[in-house]
Amino acid sequence: GDSVTQMEGPVTLSEEAFLTINCTYTATGYPSLFWYVQYPGEGLQLLLKATKADDKGSNKGFEATYRKETTSFHLEKGSVQVSDSAVYFCVLNNAGNMLTFGGGTRLMVKP
Amino acid sequence: DTAVSQTPKYLVTQMGNDKSIKCEQNLGHDTMYWYKQDSKKFLKIMFSYNNKELIINETVPNRFSPKSPDKAHLNLHINSLELGDSAVYFCASSQPGHSYEQYFGPGTRLTVT
Numbered sequence: 732g733d734s735v736t737q738m739e740g741p742v743t744l745s746e747e748a749f750l751t752i753n754c755t756y757t758a759t760g761y762p763s764l765f766w767y768v769q770y771p772g773e774g775l776q777l778l779l780k781a782t783k784a785d786d787k788g789s790n791k792g793f794e795a796t797y798r799k800e801t802t803s804f805h806l807e808k809g810s811v812q813v814s815d816s817a818v819y820f821c822v823l824n825n826a827g828n829m830l831t832f833g834g835g836t837r838l839m840v841k842p
Numbered sequence: 843d844t845a846v847s848q849t850p851k852y853l854v855t856q857m858g859n860d861k862s863i864k865c866e867q868n869l870g871h872d873t874m875y876w877y878k879q880d881s882k883k884f885l886k887i888m889f890s891y892n893n894k895e896l897i898i899n900e901t902v903p904n905r906f907s908p909k910s911p912d913k914a915h916l917n918l919h920i921n922s923l924e925l926g927d928s929a930v931y932f933c934a935s936s937q938p939g940h941s942y943e944q945y946f947g948p949g950t951r952l953t954v955t
Contacts (some may be wrong), residue, residue: 767946769883773949774947775885827942829890829898837883
């Protein structure tokens with residue numbers, strides 16, 4: 732079956748540091764890929780998405796590129812802020828109603 | 843305007859009790875879901891309804907019974923609560939064909955004592 736693997740956290744960075752959260756997936760066919768973010772005490776929000784190979788999703792300074800050759804969808808941001816502290820989920824959808832979630836990566840940004 | 847809302851936000855109850863969590867979406871979506879998030883933040887789908895009909899029912903104890911009175915509402919009733927039911931429960935909705943992105947509610951933190 733489909734699966735998503737993302738780096739374990741927590742990831743602790745200082746403000747303005749560069750962020751990478753690795754995500755790789757296993758799936759048949761041509762899935763859509765997402766990053767969701769969960770701020771403390773809140774539900775999940777869609778951060779960005781890519782629906783086909785080589786697409787780049789971007790939002791709020793975050794980017795991720797759908798790499799079919801390496802089955803990856805790494806999340807990056809050039810300069811993180813304290814307000815980016817949250818749990819980030821890499822998620823896959825393979826043309827159905829079910830999402831496959833990675834285990835989540837907690838990001839802590841210190842001033 | 844709240845897109846997906848859940849009530850209550852917090853629920854503390856004793857083992858053996860029966861409780862319900864309500865979910866409503868005003869997005870006009872056809873499909874709604876219930877997820878369980880454990881203490882390690884791992885998310886697991888429990889149920890999915892499409893236009894009031896059950897389409898996904900993962901391995902969930904039959905103490906959990908979803909009910910969808912209309913396509914905008916999906917409630918979760920839990921009988922004979924156990925300590926292991928303590929978790930955060932999220933409702934979500936989506937519209938088929940829209941790249942399957944899902945919109946999540948704020949969650950209900952259930953604590954069973």
